[in-house]
Amino acid sequence: MSNKGETTRKTSRHILKLNGKKKREFLNSFDRIFSDVDGVVWARDEYIPRAAEGFKALANAGKKFSFVTNNGVRTMSEYAQRFKELGIEFNASEFVYPAKSVVQYLDSIRFKGLIYVMATDNFKNSLREAGYEFIFGPLKIIKETYSELANHIFSDEPVRAVILDVDFNMSSLNLIRAHLFLRHPDCILILGASDKFLPFAKGVDIIGPCSFAQIIADSSKKRLITLGKPGIELAEMLLKNFDIKERKRVLMIGDMLEQDIGFGSQCGFQTLLVLSGGCNLEKMQAETDPVHIPDYYADSMGDFNEFLKDFKKAEV
Amino acid sequence: MSNKGETTRKTSRHILKLNGKKKREFLNSFDRIFSDVDGVVWARDEYIPRAAEGFKALANAGKKFSFVTNNGVRTMSEYAQRFKELGIEFNASEFVYPAKSVVQYLDSIRFKGLIYVMATDNFKNSLREAGYEFIFGPLKIIKETYSELANHIFSDEPVRAVILDVDFNMSSLNLIRAHLFLRHPDCILILGASDKFLPFAKGVDIIGPCSFAQIIADSSKKRLITLGKPGIELAEMLLKNFDIKERKRVLMIGDMLEQDIGFGSQCGFQTLLVLSGGCNLEKMQAETDPVHIPDYYADSMGDFNEFLKDFKKAEV
Numbered sequence: 001m002s003n004k005g006e007t008t009r010k011t012s013r014h015i016l017k018l019n020g021k022k023k024r025e026f027l028n029s030f031d032r033i034f035s036d037v038d039g040v041v042w043a044r045d046e047y048i049p050r051a052a053e054g055f056k057a058l059a060n061a062g063k064k065f066s067f068v069t070n071n072g073v074r075t076m077s078e079y080a081q082r083f084k085e086l087g088i089e090f091n092a093s094e095f096v097y098p099a100k101s102v103v104q105y106l107d108s109i110r111f112k113g114l115i116y117v118m119a120t121d122n123f124k125n126s127l128r129e130a131g132y133e134f135i136f137g138p139l140k141i142i143k144e145t146y147s148e149l150a151n152h153i154f155s156d157e158p159v160r161a162v163i164l165d166v167d168f169n170m171s172s173l174n175l176i177r178a179h180l181f182l183r184h185p186d187c188i189l190i191l192g193a194s195d196k197f198l199p200f201a202k203g204v205d206i207i208g209p210c211s212f213a214q215i216i217a218d219s220s221k222k223r224l225i226t227l228g229k230p231g232i233e234l235a236e237m238l239l240k241n242f243d244i245k246e247r248k249r250v251l252m253i254g255d256m257l258e259q260d261i262g263f264g265s266q267c268g269f270q271t272l273l274v275l276s277g278g279c280n281l282e283k284m285q286a287e288t289d290p291v292h293i294p295d296y297y298a299d300s301m302g303d304f305n306e307f308l309k310d311f312k313k314a315e316v
Numbered sequence: 317m318s319n320k321g322e323t324t325r326k327t328s329r330h331i332l333k334l335n336g337k338k339k340r341e342f343l344n345s346f347d348r349i350f351s352d353v354d355g356v357v358w359a360r361d362e363y364i365p366r367a368a369e370g371f372k373a374l375a376n377a378g379k380k381f382s383f384v385t386n387n388g389v390r391t392m393s394e395y396a397q398r399f400k401e402l403g404i405e406f407n408a409s410e411f412v413y414p415a416k417s418v419v420q421y422l423d424s425i426r427f428k429g430l431i432y433v434m435a436t437d438n439f440k441n442s443l444r445e446a447g448y449e450f451i452f453g454p455l456k457i458i459k460e461t462y463s464e465l466a467n468h469i470f471s472d473e474p475v476r477a478v479i480l481d482v483d484f485n486m487s488s489l490n491l492i493r494a495h496l497f498l499r500h501p502d503c504i505l506i507l508g509a510s511d512k513f514l515p516f517a518k519g520v521d522i523i524g525p526c527s528f529a530q531i532i533a534d535s536s537k538k539r540l541i542t543l544g545k546p547g548i549e550l551a552e553m554l555l556k557n558f559d560i561k562e563r564k565r566v567l568m569i570g571d572m573l574e575q576d577i578g579f580g581s582q583c584g585f586q587t588l589l590v591l592s593g594g595c596n597l598e599k600m601q602a603e604t605d606p607v608h609i610p611d612y613y614a615d616s617m618g619d620f621n622e623f624l625k626d627f628k629k630a631e632v
Contacts, residue, residue: 044462073460073461073462120460121460122460139457140457141455141456141485142484142485143484144389144436144437144438144484144485145389146360146389146516148484149484149516150516150517153522167488168458168459168460168464168465168488168489169457169458169460169487169488169489170487170488171485171486171487171488172483172484172485172486172487172523172528173484173485175523176522176523179522179523180520180522196535197535200462200466201466204496206469206492206495206496207488207491207492207495207531207532207535211531211534211535212488212531214531215523215527215528215530215531216523218527219512219513219523219527
């Protein structure tokens with residue numbers, strides 16, 4: 001006898017432990033891959049061994065792939081340079097990252113008005129290039145008096161959107177100010193990178209933008225429009241932009257249970273977790289939310305080299 | 317017929333709408349008052365009209381009172397000066413505020429070790445004077461690179477307590493750093509001022525320290541030891557320090573439903589809300605959590621002048 005939890009728990013299958021038939025079924029079950037970057041292609045500044053070769057082998061097997069990252073700290077030219085070094089085809093127009101998705105979202109709702117931004121200079125540049133006007137800050141240390149606080153948080157600027165992404169210099173003043181702008185009934189709240197935690201080094205997670213955004217979402221009671229993984233608004237945009245008809249024929253690859261696997265599940269994609277980034281085997285096996293349990297897993301993208309070699313053998 | 321919610325909802329009574337008998341019963345039902353300061357004695361920098369006279373009238377009626385504030389931004393000499401101007405007796409040894417309660421708590425657990433502090437200079441001075449060693453910051457704007465971030469959040473300093481209070485210059489770096497210190501199993505997490513929101517101006521609440529503390533409590537999964545209202549640890553300390561035997565013979569007065577009324581209820585005190593600060597009549601009447609519904613309310617402490625005058629009449 002087993003309880004409900006046991007009978008219904010979804011099982012993740014290691015791609016190299018599938019038998020020949022299952023391997024072929026899996027490989028034939030998807031045409032397109034959306035893949036995360038950090039923790040999949042590289043971890044911090046280290047390339048993940050043979051990950052690039054794994055992508056190239058998949059390309060040779062006829063799979064299309066595009067990258068979807070929450071990381072907007074690097075510039076597009078940095079990404080292009082890195083992918084070039086790895087020999088991975090990089091199509092900037094298909095590369096998805098928060099600043100770009102946010103701009104597309106603002107365009108789609110024909111947003112007019114001033115924006116208050118908590119994000120990196122890269123992110124701000126994307127808004128500027130798209131023709132949006134924004135303010136930010138203050139970026140300074142203030143005197144510890146209520147009148148000085150008042151000077152820095154009150155403003156009559158007609159802000160109609162608050163946008164939050166990774167911001168290395170965000171302060172409580174900024175969050176307090178955002179909360180005050182959001183009192184206007186028309187002011188919307190947009191989150192880019194939507195990580196509660198960011199894997200920063202081996203075994204070290206740091207508090208991510210989602211935790212900060214949640215404070216202002218709770219305090220303002222505004223809906224968080226989320227254009228990073230696993231945001232529903234990003235999912236809708238992706239399905240539309242890539243004209244996805246058969247969701248099950250897409251494979252989402254990533255190293256994070258909530259952001260990547262949760263995002264893929266929500267989109268109706270198949271999902272594959274690589275253990276080369278922010279999640280280890282124990283964590284994956286301890287996950288209880290079925291939405292966050294991957295269909296497949298691999299030690300790293302490097303496993304696809306062996307997977308595809310075996311597959312060819314089976315085909316012979 | 318009425319539903320359970322209607323039959324059990326606690327009713328708050330305006331002290332001036334009680335009949336003579338009820339007024340006398342109320343006045344005779346408590347010996348000691350704990351009162352909040354901001355929103356009760358003054359609101360921002362404005363004295364609340366006739367509030368001081370209300371306290372003086374209560375003193376004349378034989379009631380002892382002490383003040384319990386979450387506001388550690390003002391120095392003790394500023395408080396002493398303000399109370400002196402108002403002619404309210406100010407007993408510094410009975411004045412309760414977060415920095416003092418935190419020091420008492422650290423003393424009580426014989427805390428040894430380094431502290432990481434996010435608080436005002438006033439708060440830090442209290443720790444310094446009590447002989448505790450602490451670090452804080454960084455208080456600077458950093459370059460937007462991961463290596464610069466790493467330089468500012470990683471540290472091998474042996475921090476064994478993280479303390480958070482009102483901090484005008486707290487940044488995401490500070491919260492990230494706090495989270496990393498809290499990975500040590502012995503590192504405790506202490507919150508002083510525990511307001512989710514701070515009433516800042518008429519109709520304007522700003523995000524308070526509790527919201528920021530909650531991020532690191534959630535991320536570190538540490539218990540939040542709370543030494544501001546409505547913290548359980550402060551309640552225990554107050555009951556002990558003031559040697560409270562009959563809790564029902566204490567009246568908690570304040571202008572906030574959660575911090576003041578919730579705190580008083582939790583201590584087993586009677587509670588009275590004044591509408592001269594962060595809560596209006598509508599908000600009080602809309603409150604559904606019985607712990608936050610006051611036993612009594614008044615427009616302001618000024619009502620006690622009339623209350624006590626009427627009471628004397630009734631006694632004749």
